[in-house]
Amino acid sequence: MSTPTAGSGSTHTNSRSVILDAVRAAGTISRVELVRGTGLTGATVSTVVRRLIDDGLVTEIGTAESTGGKPRTMLRLDPAARYAVGVHLDHGFVTYVVTDLGGDIVARTRRAGIGTAGPVEVVARMTGEIGAVVSAAGVDRDRVLGVGVGMPGPVFQGTADAIAPPALAAWSDFPFAQALERSVGLPTLMDNDATAGALGEHWARAVPGSVCLAAVYMGTGIGGGVVVGGTPYRGASGNTVEVGHICVDLDGPECWCGNRGCVEILAGPATVVARARERGILEPGDASTVAATASVSGEFAAVARLALQGDDGALELLEDSARYVAVAAHTVATIMDTDHVVLTGPSFGVAGSVYLPVVRTELETRYFARGNHTVGVTISPHAYEAAAVGAAAMVLQSELVPRQTSVVLPASSPELTVRTASRR
Amino acid sequence: MSTPTAGSGSTHTNSRSVILDAVRAAGTISRVELVRGTGLTGATVSTVVRRLIDDGLVTEIGTAESTGGKPRTMLRLDPAARYAVGVHLDHGFVTYVVTDLGGDIVARTRRAGIGTAGPVEVVARMTGEIGAVVSAAGVDRDRVLGVGVGMPGPVFQGTADAIAPPALAAWSDFPFAQALERSVGLPTLMDNDATAGALGEHWARAVPGSVCLAAVYMGTGIGGGVVVGGTPYRGASGNTVEVGHICVDLDGPECWCGNRGCVEILAGPATVVARARERGILEPGDASTVAATASVSGEFAAVARLALQGDDGALELLEDSARYVAVAAHTVATIMDTDHVVLTGPSFGVAGSVYLPVVRTELETRYFARGNHTVGVTISPHAYEAAAVGAAAMVLQSELVPRQTSVVLPASSPELTVRTASRR
Numbered sequence: 001m002s003t004p005t006a007g008s009g010s011t012h013t014n015s016r017s018v019i020l021d022a023v024r025a026a027g028t029i030s031r032v033e034l035v036r037g038t039g040l041t042g043a044t045v046s047t048v049v050r051r052l053i054d055d056g057l058v059t060e061i062g063t064a065e066s067t068g069g070k071p072r073t074m075l076r077l078d079p080a081a082r083y084a085v086g087v088h089l090d091h092g093f094v095t096y097v098v099t100d101l102g103g104d105i106v107a108r109t110r111r112a113g114i115g116t117a118g119p120v121e122v123v124a125r126m127t128g129e130i131g132a133v134v135s136a137a138g139v140d141r142d143r144v145l146g147v148g149v150g151m152p153g154p155v156f157q158g159t160a161d162a163i164a165p166p167a168l169a170a171w172s173d174f175p176f177a178q179a180l181e182r183s184v185g186l187p188t189l190m191d192n193d194a195t196a197g198a199l200g201e202h203w204a205r206a207v208p209g210s211v212c213l214a215a216v217y218m219g220t221g222i223g224g225g226v227v228v229g230g231t232p233y234r235g236a237s238g239n240t241v242e243v244g245h246i247c248v249d250l251d252g253p254e255c256w257c258g259n260r261g262c263v264e265i266l267a268g269p270a271t272v273v274a275r276a277r278e279r280g281i282l283e284p285g286d287a288s289t290v291a292a293t294a295s296v297s298g299e300f301a302a303v304a305r306l307a308l309q310g311d312d313g314a315l316e317l318l319e320d321s322a323r324y325v326a327v328a329a330h331t332v333a334t335i336m337d338t339d340h341v342v343l344t345g346p347s348f349g350v351a352g353s354v355y356l357p358v359v360r361t362e363l364e365t366r367y368f369a370r371g372n373h374t375v376g377v378t379i380s381p382h383a384y385e386a387a388a389v390g391a392a393a394m395v396l397q398s399e400l401v402p403r404q405t406s407v408v409l410p411a412s413s414p415e416l417t418v419r420t421a422s423r424r
Numbered sequence: 425m426s427t428p429t430a431g432s433g434s435t436h437t438n439s440r441s442v443i444l445d446a447v448r449a450a451g452t453i454s455r456v457e458l459v460r461g462t463g464l465t466g467a468t469v470s471t472v473v474r475r476l477i478d479d480g481l482v483t484e485i486g487t488a489e490s491t492g493g494k495p496r497t498m499l500r501l502d503p504a505a506r507y508a509v510g511v512h513l514d515h516g517f518v519t520y521v522v523t524d525l526g527g528d529i530v531a532r533t534r535r536a537g538i539g540t541a542g543p544v545e546v547v548a549r550m551t552g553e554i555g556a557v558v559s560a561a562g563v564d565r566d567r568v569l570g571v572g573v574g575m576p577g578p579v580f581q582g583t584a585d586a587i588a589p590p591a592l593a594a595w596s597d598f599p600f601a602q603a604l605e606r607s608v609g610l611p612t613l614m615d616n617d618a619t620a621g622a623l624g625e626h627w628a629r630a631v632p633g634s635v636c637l638a639a640v641y642m643g644t645g646i647g648g649g650v651v652v653g654g655t656p657y658r659g660a661s662g663n664t665v666e667v668g669h670i671c672v673d674l675d676g677p678e679c680w681c682g683n684r685g686c687v688e689i690l691a692g693p694a695t696v697v698a699r700a701r702e703r704g705i706l707e708p709g710d711a712s713t714v715a716a717t718a719s720v721s722g723e724f725a726a727v728a729r730l731a732l733q734g735d736d737g738a739l740e741l742l743e744d745s746a747r748y749v750a751v752a753a754h755t756v757a758t759i760m761d762t763d764h765v766v767l768t769g770p771s772f773g774v775a776g777s778v779y780l781p782v783v784r785t786e787l788e789t790r791y792f793a794r795g796n797h798t799v800g801v802t803i804s805p806h807a808y809e810a811a812a813v814g815a816a817a818m819v820l821q822s823e824l825v826p827r828q829t830s831v832v833l834p835a836s837s838p839e840l841t842v843r844t845a846s847r848r
Binding site: 211212228233234235236237238239240241242243245246247248249250257258259260323324327330331332334335336337338339365366367368369370372373 | 635636652657658659660661662663664665666667669670671672673674681682683684747748751754755756758759760761762763789790791792793794796797
């Protein structure tokens, strides 16, 4: 039986979260606008804002003219009040960022992938690398709220199976999130990288005012996430918006995922790279599987750079891919009724200018409910670090604006445990 | 700025809703199980259950053996405690049901479609027909909580534009829900029929224990809805899960909706009927558009009956359609991570036995996260009246278990106003 969480938590906590998130979402806002926007009383807003200012989370920044009344003091988050570490644990590399409270990057580094190392060794290594990037950020460690880790595929009971080479049995059942938390000494969360990416777009106000925001994430493969009402959509098990693996050709080629005619097998980065090799646009590559995986996004970037430099063959490959990616974005909008789609992830970071107009045209001309509302399309301002930024945003949201997820998984569900950080 | 509704409503109201919905979801449940499942205190559960029993909503039904302790009294909803009227306002016909508190049908009737009548006339006519079906149900009118109306397409500011022939300007901006409410004298809600249908499957416990339930609705066209955490998923504007209009063939035929290669244009009931005529499986039909629209689901039913009676040509048409419908169901599961898909609506009511195995095989063998969880597929127990039953369920949920929608639309949003019933 699903367990609603209605009634849990004090009103005080709810008002604080509501107001903090309203300030974040608005960028700058007055107390009067907070009252109007949240439906809370003036007295509550006053009291809670005073506390948030005392805690250093919110600052007053000058005044704005109001229509006829006295000038209103504007409030905003103090970006330096808190920080979070975001990690993208991907097949070929590990990306670390430290973001401020607003989700802006204050330090970043990229390291080699975990290769064939076992989980204990990886935890130790990551602990050192997290320490290094926090030092590089030069921030007060007391203000670092926690560590978020984004990984491809489903997160299953806080383990990192999906990232490990299939041969390594040591990763199965290893409590990775817990081990990292103990080693680093900071609350640690793990989640799917595309879901985190979507949250990062939301948190950092990539699309202010969006009510239902989709992110299509293209790195090595294609994935996605949706943030609705400010909360990542989680479905039954956290395996949501797998937009690379929807069928757009019933007679299409079999995909590694078990489907056929998937967007990813027809048009994803690996396929673009393979075709570029076939057509001599790229030199034939290293046959080793591990190296090939590590370089897919790198080689895709090479194709993209050729296209942007005027190579017609490379451009044609990307435009062909864009037709399918546009349908993928369109399908997410049609199923989930999003008002915006952000194209994010390193492959859109480099090739977004080719994909963007194709996706926009698709949604402008063919989206089912276009008579009701448009679906905006933009490229993320932080596409290259989207997953790591998103992982940091997970921590910021979890610590500062805890909220009910769109689905409450039964407490006894073995399906998914995303380890929630303890409140600071 | 989106406005969270955290903090609204008293704890008393929340506990009552939580407990009432927990009893509904469980079928029968003990107080001890309620405490465990809801996280509320024993004292709260005791008090609230006492009030619900006094209000006649919940009854005690005998005892169940417990392991070693004293026998536990089981609680359940009293289905006769409350009723709701559900209306499916579809192109060719209007279906009325009265359901009890559990969502079971106690009276039903079907009448001719609204044709070219104007909204004032239709309100008057429906008022009479609602009165008639409530009389037929033989229930205490004081127990009838309200009227739910499900219609195809988006619900826009309580109007019924989508149902009216395009020629009738009288329907634009006519406050249909409000007018019907005033005329009938009962709180009135309107919503998309497939979304309502999904809620009806949830409310009537078609799939007990489902956390994220999709309904694929096939009547004249193909639509869908998702109920997640017990709440209909609404996206940005209530135009969700338009599964008939996702592209599964980039080079496919243009659809009336503006997309190409849609599931509906490739494989929906109208296409099945057209092909059946082309192949002489059905006689050439009436060329009049209105009559043709009115008869699509009727003629599809005729094809289905032929198939079930052994006509191989008819069977082949349905199996071909099933390939595409299976991909549609698969896509909803892949995007929204559902644990179950219910096939519902009159066209599945008659032809479900052909579609079911095809959809099941698709999800069993190709669903992306099948290593994480299965996606069950069943045919609705009330497929023929799914939209009307769902519309009634909307009223029951709104009155008895009011809850935050998955998306909170900004209060000032012109996009969608689903008229909410006043609390009784």
